[in-house]
Amino acid sequence: MRVIAAAAAVLIMVGVADARTWRVRPGPEAEQELQTALIEARPGDTVQLGRGRIELTSGLSLDVDRVTIRGEGHDETILSFSNQRRGAEGLLVTSNGVTLRDFAVENARGDGIKARDCQGITFRRVRAEWTNGPDSNNGAYGLYPVNCSDVLIVDSIARGASDAGIYVGQSRNIIVRNNLAEFNVAGIEIENSYNADVFGNTARFNTGGVLVFDLPDLPQMGGHSVRVFENTISGNNTANFAPAGNIVASVPAGTGVLIMANRDVHVFDNEIGENGTANVIVTSYRAEFQDARYNPLPRNIMIRDNRFGNAGFSPTGDIAALAQAGVPMPDVLWDGATLYSVGGTPRNEQVRIVVQDNRSTRTGTASFLSLGLTVAGSPYTEAAPDPTFPPLMALAEPERVEIDD
Amino acid sequence: MRALLFVAMFVLTTSAVAQSPQAVNTAAILAERPPQILAEYRFFRDAGARAPNARVTPYDLNTALYSDGALKFRYVYIPPGQTARYDAEGVFEFPVGTVLIKTFAFAADMRTPGENVRFLETRLLIRRTDGWIALPYVWNEAQTEARLSPIGADIPVSFTDENGAAVAFDWAVPNRNQCKGCHDRAGDLVPIGPSARNLNRSAYYAYAEPLPALHGMTAQGVWRNQLAEWIDRGLLDQAPADAPRVASAYDTVDTVEQRARAYLDVNCAHCHNPEGPAHTSGLDLRWSQHEPVQWGVLKRPVAAGRGSAGYEFAIEPGHPERSILLYRMESTDPGVMMPELGRQRVDARGVALIRAWIAEMDEGAN
Numbered sequence: 003m004r005v006i007a008a009a010a011a012v013l014i015m016v017g018v019a020d021a022r023t024w025r026v027r028p029g030p031e032a033e034q035e036l037q038t039a040l041i042e043a044r045p046g047d048t049v050q051l052g053r054g055r056i057e058l059t060s061g062l063s064l065d066v067d068r069v070t071i072r073g074e075g076h077d078e079t080i081l082s083f084s085n086q087r088r089g090a091e092g093l094l095v096t097s098n099g100v101t102l103r104d105f106a107v108e109n110a111r112g113d114g115i116k117a118r119d120c121q122g123i124t125f126r127r128v129r130a131e132w133t134n135g136p137d138s139n140n141g142a143y144g145l146y147p148v149n150c151s152d153v154l155i156v157d158s159i160a161r162g163a164s165d166a167g168i169y170v171g172q173s174r175n176i177i178v179r180n181n182l183a184e185f186n187v188a189g190i191e192i193e194n195s196y197n198a199d200v201f202g203n204t205a206r207f208n209t210g211g212v213l214v215f216d217l218p219d220l221p222q223m224g225g226h227s228v229r230v231f232e233n234t235i236s237g238n239n240t241a242n243f244a245p246a247g248n249i250v251a252s253v254p255a256g257t258g259v260l261i262m263a264n265r266d267v268h269v270f271d272n273e274i275g276e277n278g279t280a281n282v283i284v285t286s287y288r289a290e291f292q293d294a295r296y297n298p299l300p301r302n303i304m305i306r307d308n309r310f311g312n313a314g315f316s317p318t319g320d321i322a323a324l325a326q327a328g329v330p331m332p333d334v335l336w337d338g339a340t341l342y343s344v345g346g347t348p349r350n351e352q353v354r355i356v357v358q359d360n361r362s363t364r365t366g367t368a369s370f371l372s373l374g375l376t377v378a379g380s381p382y383t384e385a386a387p388d389p390t391f392p393p394l395m396a397l398a399e400p401e402r403v404e405i406d407d
Numbered sequence: 408m409r410a411l412l413f414v415a416m417f418v419l420t421t422s423a424v425a426q427s428p429q430a431v432n433t434a435a436i437l438a439e440r441p442p443q444i445l446a447e448y449r450f451f452r453d454a455g456a457r458a459p460n461a462r463v464t465p466y467d468l469n470t471a472l473y474s475d476g477a478l479k480f481r482y483v484y485i486p487p488g489q490t491a492r493y494d495a496e497g498v499f500e501f502p503v504g505t506v507l508i509k510t511f512a513f514a515a516d517m518r519t520p521g522e523n524v525r526f527l528e529t530r531l532l533i534r535r536t537d538g539w540i541a542l543p544y545v546w547n548e549a550q551t552e553a554r555l556s557p558i559g560a561d562i563p564v565s566f567t568d569e570n571g572a573a574v575a576f577d578w579a580v581p582n583r584n585q586c587k588g589c590h591d592r593a594g595d596l597v598p599i600g601p602s603a604r605n606l607n608r609s610a611y612y613a614y615a616e617p618l619p620a621l622h623g624m625t626a627q628g629v630w631r632n633q634l635a636e637w638i639d640r641g642l643l644d645q646a647p648a649d650a651p652r653v654a655s656a657y658d659t660v661d662t663v664e665q666r667a668r669a670y671l672d673v674n675c676a677h678c679h680n681p682e683g684p685a686h687t688s689g690l691d692l693r694w695s696q697h698e699p700v701q702w703g704v705l706k707r708p709v710a711a712g713r714g715s716a717g718y719e720f721a722i723e724p725g726h727p728e729r730s731i732l733l734y735r736m737e738s739t740d741p742g743v744m745m746p747e748l749g750r751q752r753v754d755a756r757g758v759a760l761i762r763a764w765i766a767e768m769d770e771g772a773n
Contacts, residue, residue, distance in 0.1 A: 038558050041583050061741070063584035088579060090747035096587075096594075096684075111742035112712065118687065119594070141742055142712025148687045165712055172687050219706055220689040221681065247708055247715030247731065289707065292700050 028054035061089020073105030076129035132162030166191035210257035211235035227400035254319030275311015286378035541586035667764035724768035
């Protein structure tokens with residue numbers, strides 16, 4: 003019987019203001035020590051991870067407020083889940099005000115780091131990676147806050163996720179800044195969320211670089227107010243390796259930015275290029291749904307002042323057939339839908355899509371194409387492509403997101 | 408089937424005639440620091456925890472959570488002079504000092520589940536003034552003592568299963584956070600099992616004297632409805648004659664749909680409800696949910712990852728072979744399987760039931 007020993011092996015040091023530091027160093031006892039520290043910690047404590055590789059067989063979890071887990075650097079302190087036998091993620095956080103910094107989570111069987119129902123969660127210089135590169139057997143999400151508020155993800159890295167590297171779902175008040183997301187299906191995804199600033203990031207070599215989605219049948223819907231700016235979003239041509247059935251499995255390889263069924267999304271001042279299908283795609287949610295609360299159309303979308311590199315040189319997915327039929331692939335592609343139906347009842351919507359002042363290294367002025375599908379979910383065979391830019395109009399930019407940093 | 412019958416019978420062997428020299432240790436129940444040894448609570452009259460003390464009442468459920476096929480022995484202790492308050496929907500409101508006691512065990516040969524029963528752990532859920540706490544006590548090899556193990560344990564087990572096959576795996580005693588992984592309702596730890604609908608069943612209460620050293624069957628006793636028995640024993644304040652009843656998943660008296668919904672309610676809805684850990688999935692597997700898309704029919708996955716298996720819907724009517732829900736029940740891969748914790752084997756009977764239910768659904772239904 004291998005009853006896990008109590009906390010004896012963990013050093014406890016009294017620190018300032020009664021906060022304690024729990025030190026965990028790599029070694030045969032590290033797994034037990036670490037989970038013990040995460041359970042026994044009191045609010046305000048720090049769990050300090052030593053330099054090296056800590057091997058875990060079971061998912062870790064933290065349910066104590068205001069705890070900091072910190073390592074010596076995301077290349078120096080590695081939580082390795084290559085031999086994980088239990089638990090659906092590497093690390094699960096379910097408490098408020100938690101900071102994760104300077105360590106890596108590698109090869110979790112499910113998600114890398116999940117934070118659920120948290121008020122205040124910070125990922126700083128954290129890395130979540132599947133080290134064998136793109137593989138449909140990799141876990142779904144790398145850094146994964148869901149139903150959280152005040153989410154800060156900065157200077158972090160996500161690689162190899164079979165869904166999204168950095169995935170913020172059903173959350174509010176979000177900053178995703180200066181991160182690197184590469185070799186994931188989706189580099190950075192903001193889904194069913196409100197008020198997000200995504201800036202200064204590099205999203206490259208994914209299937210799709212930056213995704214802003216809203217999906218039906220979820221507790222929080224009606225995603226809105228997302229700013230995507232000053233990012234580098236390039237070379238996102240990795241073949242889609244998501245397990246089929248997942249919504250991102252339908253993302254065509256070669257997508258820079260994809261905005262689906264969301265409102266008040268502003269994409270500006272980005273470098274977006276070398277994406278083989280399109281630099282920016284704006285689309286409705288195309289699958290059937292029953293949820294009467296759901297709006298599948300993108301509305302109030304601003305695409306401005308971006309610098310576009312090459313795009314459309316090897317389109318994939320349903321759009322590829324249009325390209326083969328001679329339709330030129332643009333920098334910005336919109337499906338054209340302004341109508342949708344719920345239970346057979348048609349609804350229409352003022353869909354404002356504004357594309358202005360973007361520059362292209364290929365053509366000088368960026369190109370645009372509407373597929374003219376009119377009704378959300380219409381088959382691409384009914385496309386009536388139209389390169390006419392939609393009318394210019396003023397769209398209010400979402401307010402800057404403020405989080406204590 | 409024999410295992411189930413056994414559980415139904417033995418659980419109800421009771422201590423109604425017990426004249427314990429020492430009552431349950433109520434101070435231990437409410438102590439700031441819980442006892443390190445299970446016996447200190449005196450829930451049982453013997454060190455091996457086979458003979459319950461006075462007011463420690465065994466109970467059984469219409470449909471129970473699958474836990475790797477382990478036998479489970481359940482008891483409730485409610486302090487003298489107090490009663491649980493009836494609730495038609497959820498778990499009863501239990502008074503401070505209540506303890507729900509559950510022992511997990513395997514028989515050496517599960518085809519003869521009354522013989523050579525080895526206890527693995529006894530989990531306590533204790534109702535304190537500031538809420539419930541969960542405490543796992545792990546049994547020693549000699550079966551003489553169970554010791555508190557708050558951060559969990561792995562216990563190697565091996566036995567012969569119901570089909571005669573040799574099984575060996577590490578039984579996982581959950582740590583405190585993992586307990587909450589299932590017993591979580593909007594951030595608070597709560598019990599799952601003892602609801603009116605799941606307790607509302609007949610049970611066999613034996614009145615043998617002396618009580619057998621080991622849980623065993625006896626001819627001396629009565630079949631009684633558990634709710635009525637709890638009221639008579641002063642454990643429950645009241646219950647209406649038409650209290651709800653959830654189907655028994657493996658008792659073919661009820662329809663396949665009723666049994667399948669009961670199975671999902673007990674095995675999945677503690678997470679998959681609007682206030683549970685899986686609420687962000689939008690999948691609500693409660694017995695009381697009446698919108699098919701909410702319990703999975705033609706519902707697309709959100710964050711299933713590899714768990715989707717390439718299928719489009721949680722439940723595709725008429726097509727169990729393309730239904731994500733069944734696929735995840737059939738997996739033991741930590742990144743795929745459901746539930747995420749508390750199971751390392753596949754519940755073959757549960758899988759067969761859910762498969763039959765999805766197969767019989769009208770393909771055009773929603």
